[in-house]
Amino acid sequence: MPLFGEGVVKYKNQDYYSLKKQCQKSGNHFVDPEFPAQDKSLFFSSGKLTGVTWKRPKDICSNPKLFVAGASAGDVTQGRLGNCWFVAASSCLALYKELWHRVIPSDQEWDEAKPAEYAGIFHFCFWRYGRWTDVVIDDQLPTINGELVFIHSQSKNEFWSALLEKAYAKLFGCYEALDGGDLGEALEDFTGGVSEQIAMSELGPLDKPDEINAFFERLKKEVDRKSLLAASIPAESSEEMETSTDQGLVKGHAYGITAVKHISLESGGGLFSFFNKNKLAMVRLRNPWGQGEWKGAFSDNDPQWQKIPKSEREKMGIVFEEDGEFWMTFDDFCHHFVNVSYCRVVNTSMFSLSKTWHEGIAHSAWKKPDRAGGCLNNKETFLKNPQFVFSVGEDDDDIMMQLMQKSVRSAQGSGNTTVGFTILKVEENRHHRIHDYSYQETIKNTKFCNSRSIFQKLKLKKGRYLVVACTFDQGEELEFLFRIYTGSANDFKPLLHEKPSKSFLNCCAKEPVMLTQIKVLRAEGLEKQERDGGDPYCVIKCEGHKVTTAVKNDTLNPEWNQAAVFFRRNPLKNPIKIQIWNNNILKDTYLGKHLFISADECRRSIQSVGLVGRGRQGAGQAKAGKLVVEITQTKNLAEI
Secondary structure, X not given: OOOOOOOOEEHHHOOHHHHHHHHHHHOOOOOOOOOOOOHHHOOOOOOOOOOOEEEOHHHHOOOOEOOOOOOOHHHOEOOOOOOHHHHHXXXXXXXXXXXXXXXXXXXXXOOXXXXXXXXXXXXXXXXXXXXXXXXXXXXXXXXEXXXXXXXXXXXOOEOHHHHHHXXXXXXXXXXXXXXXXXXXXXXXXXXXXXXXXXXXHHXXXXXXXXXXXXXXXXXXXXXXXXXEEEEEOOOOOOOOOOOEOOOOOEOOOEXXXXXXXXXXXXXXXXXXXXXXXXXXXXXXXXXXXXXXXXXXXXOOXXXXXXXXXXXXXXXXXXXXOOOOEEEEEHHHHHHHOOEEEEEEOOOOOOOOOOOOOEEEEEEEEEEOOOEOOOOOOOOOOOOOOOEEXXXXXOOOEEEEEEEXXXXXXXXXXXXXXXXXXXXXXXXOOOOOOOOOHHHOEEEEEOOOEOOOEEEEEEEEOOEEEEEEEEEOOOOOOEEEEEEEEEOOOOOOEEEOOOOOOOOHXXXXXXXXXXXXXXXXXXXXXXXXXXXXXXXXXXXXXXXXXXXXXXXXOOOOOOXXXXXXXXXXXXXXXXXEEEEEEEOOOOOOEEEEEEEEOOOOOEEEEEEEEEEEOOHHHHOOOEEEEEEEEEEEEEOOOOOO
């Protein structure tokens, strides 16, 4: 992706290339007026750290470099700021060259042969709410006694991680804004991916071997997909922050997961719970603070390593050259860590050989008076929230959804609001907002959370679905981004209108006078086909509109439970017609129809009706079987 391609935003309207040329022409190093070397760029209030001097890399060491032997997880060591979430994400980023080249454009290294071209200016690109944002900074970094105050590399003359942190701090307002945060937030901002946090307690892996094996394969698959992963043990109080467990793991820190592998053993045995043909399930982690504290099995120099042949250790990358990196069995991993976060970089390219996703994305907002209705506790106003529809084209399709609030960081904290969303199964042709969710099937209510993002992954059957995104409390105003990823085209879009509006091109058309929802529940005793069973489906027609249900295979008693909704201009003249067909390879077979003539208002009227043939000759000829439907008809076009 070209850095300044379509959709890339220049933060504070600063253009890196033009600013660099100006500095080179004038012979002066860049000084950033938008993020000055002052206390206000460090903290929300001054005086929190004394003795700070801002220095350029050339004043810190004699041979500064952006990278020394490339980027690695060991290049990121936390400083005097509680931003372990950002540190761990940076360590994960360093593992994948194609990702960090997007975040850290590759045209910025010091050129020793042309020192006059160095202008003291850098730029970094972060994904923010659906767009890549290019952030320009100068190279002045906060130091105390000549040492970097915040993130630094183990190589004293390497500065990519410190400069990356400065650019991220500028994006949020100051360095202190990064004190405390969510790992998934940084992972998403580095990749544009979708993140998910998994609580070990919800999996119950220690009690269910099948669950833990499935979890191992899941994490292994994410690593193979080049997802960014990390694990943590939350501190339950400020006193617990940065304290160590008996096994040496630090609470309140996030450890990057750098490998999930089956390791071959010298010989089998019953010592561990994850032998698989003499293989042991293991996880490699990295502590961004450069200390390999793990004291359990397979810690540094532990005799357990003799269980693994030297050749296998070398082949699988089991070495101790990376300071702060360590291995543990997956059993220990699940036993000692509490949360796992991963960020999947979603592949939406139609030209890829790997699995691709269809993306739907919408920028929206909770806004008074009619789009800030609160959660389901507010029954009268819940549907006065933003609504979105999408279609699923295949049964059991994997669906990923994410609700991301556009919050800001301040001295009072992250500023996140408690949010969530509800997924409903709606009519196959729903294109307007719903007004009574009792007419729809509730598929999922997510948990409410005050984190920046809420992620939901689930399998859905073929059909049409609607999402209601909401804040927990009524009346809260905030902008947000909603994203959805499906295996097939999804026709995702926000629903803006309560009912059909008269278009300019069709200004003479008659206004709708009746709203009809008809749900095809099932059919019974359909005409037997030449082969055993049948493959029936329904076609619902009304005033030039048509909705087709799913095909139900190998049955003469199909259950559809699929609905359609029609805004009708002349219900007396144009009845609703439902035809039943049998799906065949060459030509479909007609099984019968029924005309629903009544224009009377009704609510959830269940009707079991007979079927007749087609055409003038067959209209009075009865066909085998019954059709069962549920009908609601109302003159209030904004009722259902």
